[in-house]
Amino acid sequence: MYKEVFAFLERHNSLVLTTHEKPDADGLGAEIVFFQVCLKLGKKTRILNTDPVPERFAFMDPQGLIETLGQKEKSPPEAGGDPPEKSALVILDTSDEYNIGKMRDYIQQAAEVFVIDHHEKNPFCAFPGIVDSTASSTCELVMEIAAQAGLILDRESANAAYGGIIYDTGSFAYSKTTVRTFKAALSLLGAGVNPYHIHHEIYETASTAALLLQKKVLASLELYNNGRTAVQILRKEDLLSSGAFVDDAENFINVPLGSRDINVSVLVKESGEGQIRCSLRSKGTINVSKIAQSFGGGGHVSAAGFRSKDSIENTLEKVLKKITEALDASK
Numbered sequence: 001m002y003k004e005v006f007a008f009l010e011r012h013n014s015l016v017l018t019t020h021e022k023p024d025a026d027g028l029g030a031e032i033v034f035f036q037v038c039l040k041l042g043k044k045t046r047i048l049n050t051d052p053v054p055e056r057f058a059f060m061d062p063q064g065l066i067e068t069l070g071q072k073e074k075s076p077p078e079a080g081g082d083p084p085e086k087s088a089l090v091i092l093d094t095s096d097e098y099n100i101g102k103m104r105d106y107i108q109q110a111a112e113v114f115v116i117d118h119h120e121k122n123p124f125c126a127f128p129g130i131v132d133s134t135a136s137s138t139c140e141l142v143m144e145i146a147a148q149a150g151l152i153l154d155r156e157s158a159n160a161a162y163g164g165i166i167y168d169t170g171s172f173a174y175s176k177t178t179v180r181t182f183k184a185a186l187s188l189l190g191a192g193v194n195p196y197h198i199h200h201e202i203y204e205t206a207s208t209a210a211l212l213l214q215k216k217v218l219a220s221l222e223l224y225n226n227g228r229t230a231v232q233i234l235r236k237e238d239l240l241s242s243g244a245f246v247d248d249a250e251n252f253i254n255v256p257l258g259s260r261d262i263n264v265s266v267l268v269k270e271s272g273e274g275q276i277r278c279s280l281r282s283k284g285t286i287n288v289s290k291i292a293q294s295f296g297g298g299g300h301v302s303a304a305g306f307r308s309k310d311s312i313e314n315t316l317e318k319v320l321k322k323i324t325e326a327l328d329a330s331k
Contacts, residue, residue: 001144002130002144002145002148004128004129004130005114005116005130005145006148006149008088008112008114008128009038009041009043011088011112012043012087012088012111012112013042013043013044014043014044014045014086014087014088014111015038015043015044015045015046015087015088015089015090016045016046016047016048016084016087016088016089016090016106016110017031017034017035017038017045017046017047017048017090017092018031018047018048018049018050018089018090018091018092018100018103019031019049019091019092019093019094019100020093020094020096020099020100020101021050021051021099021100021101022051022054022247023049023051023053023054023057023093024054024057024093024167024168024250025057025060025163025164025166025167025168025202026093026137026138026139026164026165026167026168027092027093027094027138027164028053028057028060028061028066028160028163028164029060029137029138029139029160029161029162029163029164029165029167030092030093030116030137030138030139030141030142030161030164031047031049031066031092032047032060032061032065032066032157032160032161033139033142033143033146033153033157033160033161034090034092034116034142034145034146035047035065036146036151036153036154036157037142037145037146037149037151040149040150040151041149044087046067046087047065047066047067048066048067048068048069048084048103049066049067049068049069049101049103050068050069050100050101050102050103051068051101052068052071053066053068054247056201056202056205056206056247057163057202059159059163059201060159060160060163060164061160062156063156069101069102069103070102084103084106084109084110085106085109085110086111087110087111088110088111088112088113088114089103089106089107089110089112089113089114090113090114090115090116091113091114091115091116091117091127091129092115092116092117092138092142093116093117093118093119093138094115094117094119094122095115095117095119095121095122095125095127095129095131096122096125096298097125097127098296099298113127113128114127114128114129115127115128115129115130115131116129116130116131116138116141116142116145117129117130117131117132117138117141118131118132118133118134118135118136118137118138118140118141118168118176119131119133119289119298119299119300120133120289120293120298120299120300120301121133122293122298123293133300134176134178135176135180136165136168136169136174136176136177136178136180136181137164137165137167137168137169137176137181138164138168139160139161139162139164139165139168139184140165140180140181140184142161143161143184143187143188144184147187152191153188153191154191155191155192155193157191158188158191158192158193159193159197159198161184161188162185162188162189162193162195162198163198163201163202165181165184165185165188166195166198166199166202167202169181170254171199172185174302174303175284175301175302176300206248207244207248209242209243209244209248210242210244210245210248210249212242212243212244213234213238213239213242213244213248213249214248214249214252214255216234216238216241216242217232217233217234217238217249217252217267218232218252218255220232220233220234221256223262224320224323224324225264225323225324225327227261227262228261228262228263228264228327229262229263229264229265229266229320229323229324229327230256230257230259230262230264230265230266231265231266231267231268231316231320232252232253232255232256232265232266232267232268233267233268233270233312233316234246234249234252234267234268234269234270235270235312236270236271236272236273236274239271239272240272245272246269246270246271246272249267249269252267253265253266253267253279253280253281254281257281257283263282263283263285263286263327264280264281264282264286264288264323264327265280265281265282266278266279266280266316266319266320266323267279268312268315268316270312275307276307276308276309276310276311276312276315277305277306277307277308278292278295278297278305278306278307278308278315278316278319279304279305280292280299280303280304280305280319280323281302281303282301282302282303283302284301284302285330286323286326286327286330287301287326288300288301288302288303288304289301289304290326291304291319291322291323291326292304292305292306293306294322295308295318295319
């Protein structure tokens with residue numbers, strides 16, 4: 001299944017790995033595991049992202065393998081990697097070149113670009129690679145690649161992979177969780193992963209400021225489509241008054257889905273710089289990935305998002321129209 005990956009690796013001795021902007025646990029975990037695969041195969045490799053590792057995921061990279069573009073980049077001693085313009089580029093956890101931020105500047109200079117992802121493929125992606133939307137996470141994919149490479153993960157890399165899997169499966173609750181997912185998780189437990197430790201690091205280390213932010217965002221809750229669509233709004237004023245960060249709101253969108261009557265949840269977030277991002281979740285009956293793609297974004301059938309250059313109000317009006325159309329069509 002992964003012949004293309006190993007053929008790609010045979011063609012290159014120097015690699016740079018990257019993931020999407022605002023990296024999440026799955027993207028970070030996939031980078032760390034694939035980094036270990038590359039090292040085993042004798043490749044000069046470095047991990048270089050547009051944005052730094054969020055604080056809540058810092059436990060995944062205790063060795064400091066992940067570099068941030070423009071912040072005193074220094075290739076990890078274990079890797080001795082070359083600059084991006086002298087390497088092949090591997091994009092993990094997205095097939096959208098516009099979703100990797102300033103790392104996109106290196107695409108034209110890279111020796112080759114290869115994608116490893118589990119989201120629905122961006123229809124405009126022209127890069128070769130492995131895009132398997134049946135996988136629960138990109139970590140699940142790179143775990144399978146690691147197994148074919150004969151790699152035995154150390155505990156730190158196993159922790160990173162397990163963190164990515166539980167993050168993207170909602171702790172094994174989402175619809176893409178399969179026997180394949182549990183096989184990957186079982187192998188990670190064998191490598192020494194402590195499930196509670198990873199759960200604690202990801203879900204039980206939020207700041208009090210994040211809790212206050214959630215209070216404000218939940219107070220904005222409005223229902224549409226006869227109670228089938230829930231909308232929450234995070235404004236930059238909420239960030240200022242609570243002292244929280246926009247990344248602290250990552251899981252707020254899932255709260256309304258706890259209601260049996262709500263099919264779609266929408267969270268429109270405004271960053272401290274005024275940038276607008278719309279996140280969409282559904283219980284699977286509505287393909288929110290298609291809705292996000294219509295606005296230049298993407299994701300999964302039940303979890304997707306997009307950036308907007310419009311106002312919060314106009315963004316919300318347009319996305320609600322698409323959701324209403326999808327709900328009407330599903331009757």
